[in-house]
Amino acid sequence: MKSLIDILNLSTAEIDELIRTAISISDNPAKYSDICRGKTLANLFFEPSTRTRMSIESAMYSLGGNVINMNDQSTSSASKGESLSDTIRVVSSYVDILAIRHPSEGAGLLASEFSSVPVINAGDGGHCHPTQTLADLLTIYREKGSFDDLTIGFCGDLKYGRTVHSLIKALLRYKDVKIYLISPEELALPSYLKDYMNELGNSYIETISLEDAIPNLDVLYMTRIQKERFQDINTYENLKDVYILKKESLNLAKDNLSIMHPLPRVNEISIEVDNDPRACYFKQVLNGKYMRMSLIIKLLSLYEKTASVKETGSHNDIGSNKEIISNEKIDSDFKCKNPHCITNHERGLKGVYEIKDGKKQCAYCEYEEDIS
Ligand code: NCD
Numbered sequence: 125m126k127s128l129i130d131i132l133n134l135s136t137a138e139i140d141e142l143i144r145t146a147i148s149i150s151d152n153p154a155k156y157s158d159i160c161r162g163k164t165l166a167n168l169f170f171e172p173s174t175r176t177r178m179s180i181e182s183a184m185y186s187l188g189g190n191v192i193n194m195n196d197q198s199t200s201s202a203s204k205g206e207s208l209s210d211t212i213r214v215v216s217s218y219v220d221i222l223a224i225r226h227p228s229e230g231a232g233l234l235a236s237e238f239s240s241v242p243v244i245n246a247g248d249g250g251h252c253h254p255t256q257t258l259a260d261l262l263t264i265y266r267e268k269g270s271f272d273d274l275t276i277g278f279c280g281d282l283k284y285g286r287t288v289h290s291l292i293k294a295l296l297r298y299k300d301v302k303i304y305l306i307s308p309e310e311l312a313l314p315s316y317l318k319d320y321m322n323e324l325g326n327s328y329i330e331t332i333s334l335e336d337a338i339p340n341l342d343v344l345y346m347t348r349i350q351k352e353r354f355q356d357i358n359t360y361e362n363l364k365d366v367y368i369l370k371k372e373s374l375n376l377a378k379d380n381l382s383i384m385h386p387l388p389r390v391n392e393i394s395i396e397v398d399n400d401p402r403a404c405y406f407k408q409v410l411n412g413k414y415m416r417m418s419l420i421i422k423l424l425s426l427y428e429k430t431a432s433v434k435e436t437g438s439h440n441d442i443g444s445n446k447e448i449i450s451n452e453k454i455d456s457d458f459k460c461k462n463p464h465c466i467t468n469h470e471r472g473l474k475g476v477y478e479i480k481d482g483k484k485q486c487a488y489c490e491y492e493e494d495i496s
Contacts, residue, residue: 126423127236127243131254131294139261139294142422146262146414153186156417159426160189166215166222167193168235169246170202173225175387175409176246176255180223183416192219207471212238221423224248230466230488234473242423244416249464250284250353251489256386257290258419259412263404264343266411267382271295277304277337279367280347280392282313287386288347292317296324303328304337308366310359311349316490319481334367339376344369346385346392346405369393374400384408453478453487462491 128134134142149156165184169177181191194215202211208231216222216239223244224235232245232252247253264271276295278288282305292313295301303321305313305328312330321328331337338344346369354360368391369383385393385405397403458475460467466488467475476487483492 127232127239127245128254128419128423129232129236129243129245130252131257131290133254136297138422139258142258142415142418143262143265145418145421146411149417150410150414156187156421158188159421160184160187160424162189163187163220163424164190164192164218165420166219167191167246168211168215168222168224168226169194170224170226170231171247173246175412176225176253177223179409179412180244180246180255180416183413183420186413187417187420189220189420208234208466209238209470209473212243213240216240221420226466227464228466228469229462229464229491230486233488234466234470244419244423247286248466249489250286250289250350252290252293253286253386254290255416255419256287256412257294258415259408260287260291260345260384260386261294262411262415263384263408264382266407267404268342271298271301273300274298274342275302275304275340276343276345277306277334277341278313278345278347279306279334279337279369281311281349282307282347283311284350284353285347288345289314289317291345293320296320296326301326304341305330306332306334306337306367308332308363310363311366314490316485316492319492323481334369334373335376338373338381339378341377341381343382343384344377346383346389348385348388348390348392365391367392369397371396371400374402377402458484458486460486460489460491461493462486462489465489465491 167177167180184191212235219241221242222239223246224232225246227249229249229251231248232243236243245254268274282288292303303326349360349364351360381402382404383397383402387405453476458477460475465486467473477484478487483494485492
């Protein structure tokens with residue numbers, strides 16, 4: 125049984141396969157409309173969501189399957205003090221697959237350890253969001269035809285923006301991808317991701333200036349400042365409008381720039397940009413549904429029913445196969461120092477870490493600490 129907890133759970137060959145199926149679904153939805161008949165997906169949302177929850181739900185319905193939802197914590201057993209692992213054990217016995225969104229980092233991994241069915245991580249706190257990455261990858265593939273040789277700028281909240289974290293990990297495996305990290309220092313990318321980039325020899329440039337970066341970009345990935353993750357509201361207020369992409373800013377950009385955003389948008393892209401042919405953020409939404417359909421088919425091992433799909437399209441060389449090497453996991457009395465880590469919220473859950481470049485890295489949330 126396979127789950128999607130981190131985008132690196134999928135090889136680049138599997139991503140190619142998901143893209144091929146998603147394109148086939150968008151070309152011929154009727155062919156897939158019954159493939160999940162008799163299967164049920166549970167949506168367990170412990171954090172607010174509109175598009176991801178509805179996208180997963182609509183993906184499952186479009187495949188002919190059923191969906192049960194748990195999205196109001198006040199009426200669920202979590203409000204009675206039930207642990208996440210117990211909830212997962214119970215719910216996974218009702219369904220064939222489950223999707224979880226949770227405010228604690230590493231909650232998706234924990235869920236997959238206790239579930240008897242495949243788990244889709246639909247966002248774990250500020251950590252990662254692999255199904256948004258699938259939406260983003262299909263969008264980039266459709267816009268650019270390849271992931272190789274791209275220059276992509278991530279702008280805004282790179283600290284808490286989980287969609288950024290997952291997309292960076294995914295793109296690092298392709299050839300000559302150049303990354304601009306555009307953020308104020310307070311919202312800089314977590315160090316474990318910079319370490320991945322260094323490990324894989326990828327070049328990245330950090331800047332606070334969107335204007336300086338924009339002329340170089342093939343893709344600009346704008347993000348919302350993640351208000352709900354700030355401990356101190358004044359810091360959020362000071363930073364909330366730090367980047368606003370306006371029509372004038374685009375005068376400096378390439379004609380074939382693709383402007384992306386995982387949505388919801390707050391202020392960071394002005395509405396006047398929506399009519400620019402370079403704006404792709406509403407295309408991402410539909411691409412997300414097709415990729416989630418493709419993912420559900422894969423995780424439920426229903427690919428054999430779509431055998432003819434494998435022959436359509438030939439995106440042969442959309443990626444090389446640079447994989448991040450996993451180190452041995454050590455289970456001890458380790459306590460993760462990240463207050464948002466699931467290990468600090470789930471009763472009885474022991475910490476697990478890996479040693480990486482002289483640092484301890486939590487296996488659940490990837491937070492790093494120096495060994496002193
Ligand atoms: C993102 C998320 O939830 O992380 N939204 C989404 O899934 N489409 C981005 C965000 O909330 O800013």
